[in-house]
Amino acid sequence: MGISIRAYARHRGVSDAAVRKAIKTGRITPEPDGTIDPQKADAEWAANTDSAQQRKQGRRKAVPVDAVNTVREATGESALPSGGTTLLQARTANEVLKAQTAKVRLARLKGE
Template identity: 50%
Template sequence: MTSQRHGMSEREYAQHAGISRGAVQKARASGRLVLHADGSIDAAASDARRAHATDPGKQPAGRAAVKPVPAAAVGAVAETLREQGLPAPQAAGGMTYLQARTANEVLKAQERKMRLQTLKGELVDRARAAALVFRLARQERDAWAGWPARVAAMMAADLGIGAHAMQSALEKYARQHLAELADVRPEFR
């Protein structure tokens, strides 16, 4: 008594899908194939499941499902490719998987380069640098604010004038100068 198969064998499905029998076996083991109760392969349902679960770059040419790409993603990919001197898509419809993959690899390489530069001490954290500049500027301001009191008596003796008048004049001009410096804002780009 021979029972009839409802679907395809692994060999038949491999030929149908344009892939190796080993690839069919891997797809079966990973659950990317839909099987009938008799263990044969439901070709139409398996094609749909494999198309959804398989990396488009690993699908046979012409079989990759095209999914809409958000405009923001296209812009980011185009910018990355242009920065590297590579051709970039003009619109979402012109985006290829290869272009997106290339941009992703470029970004990963840039990230690794930045991590390496940070480890070597060639690149510093922006927040840390801003905090350091702020601390140094505050120390400089405090040093200048205290300077008139430290030198006024010596300068007054050299010039033969009263120490209080000299200190008042120095403080007035030092504060004016510090007020001008306070308007300077560092920019970290």
């Protein structure tokens, strides 16, 4: 006896709909009682999944500390709030960084 479809989905870190689809398309096979053996299903999932059709994890760019510090100086903030950098601060830092980058590019194009 294995685990339920929902429990296996939690184990894999996917939705239960993804597990049901994998069963329907034959990528994994359930036990006769309808449960799933996690070790067997993990091996089948790895063997029968086309890696070319998997979504790639997007790389996220971190906001440079200098940009965040520039925003803090501009807004007069001296310490981080309890939750860290706020969305407004991150967006402002991103815009400041874009403006600084554009200024440097323009200076290069002008030959300065």
